Amino acid sequence: MSHALLFSGLLFPLISWISLAMCAFAAARTGRSTSGAFIPFIGPVLLSVWLIRSSEPKWMLVLPWVLDIGTLFFLAALPRILEEVWQTSSFTRLFTLSGEDGNQSVEITFHRGGHYVLKKRWTRSKGEMGVLTLGEPGIYTSQDNVLILRSHTGRQRQAVPGGEGYVISDPGALDDYRIDGMQLFFA
Numbered sequence: 001m002s003h004a005l006l007f008s009g010l011l012f013p014l015i016s017w018i019s020l021a022m023c024a025f026a027a028a029r030t031g032r033s034t035s036g037a038f039i040p041f042i043g044p045v046l047l048s049v050w051l052i053r054s055s056e057p058k059w060m061l062v063l064p065w066v067l068d069i070g071t072l073f074f075l076a077a078l079p080r081i082l083e084e085v086w087q088t089s090s091f092t093r094l095f096t097l098s099g100e101d102g103n104q105s106v107e108i109t110f111h112r113g114g115h116y117v118l119k120k121r122w123t124r125s126k127g128e129m130g131v132l133t134l135g136e137p138g139i140y141t142s143q144d145n146v147l148i149l150r151s152h153t154g155r156q157r158q159a160v161p162g163g164e165g166y167v168i169s170d171p172g173a174l175d176d177y178r179i180d181g182m183q184l185f186f187a
Helices: 002-030 042-053 058-067 069-087
Strands: 093-101 104-111 115-122 133-143 146-151 156-162 165-169 183-186
Touching: 002 042, 002 058, 002 069, 042 058, 042 069, 058 069, 093 165, 115 146
Parallel strands: none
Antiparallel strands: 093 104, 093 183, 104 115, 115 133, 133 146, 146 156, 156 165, 165 183
16 A cells, blocks of 8 residues: 555656656647646645655655646646636626527627636537537737726637617627627626
């Protein structure tokens, strides 16, 4: 049991370190960024249990935590993750627009600070292939009662007042994110 715990505890940090080395190699070779597979907490928890069971000195309990790159990267990214979750949480939601067109439904939630999240879903029959759902975060501004939405990827749309809600203008879009002409109502 002791060796299995040690092996399991070392495996996850090893995967993270190998992933980091491969990302650095790929970036140096191609000049592009790559994403690694970093697994936080599991290795340090298992190694801490192993250290306690092995009666090792207590000061060694800190080593698995500071030497695990997956845990360190996660802790470094945690403030940004929490910020993004808060920006689009139900606590910051101002209003929601939603609508349907055929087998597609769209919901856009608008949040304090000028943030929005677009969610698009498809209802597909059994066996039909295709995208089922997708999401898109971004920022929005309001100008003369027109909502201007700009996704984090740079795509820009407008929600123009029309009827009891808004009509979406998404010119030139031909992909799955296209919602041009959809009528969205306050939910």
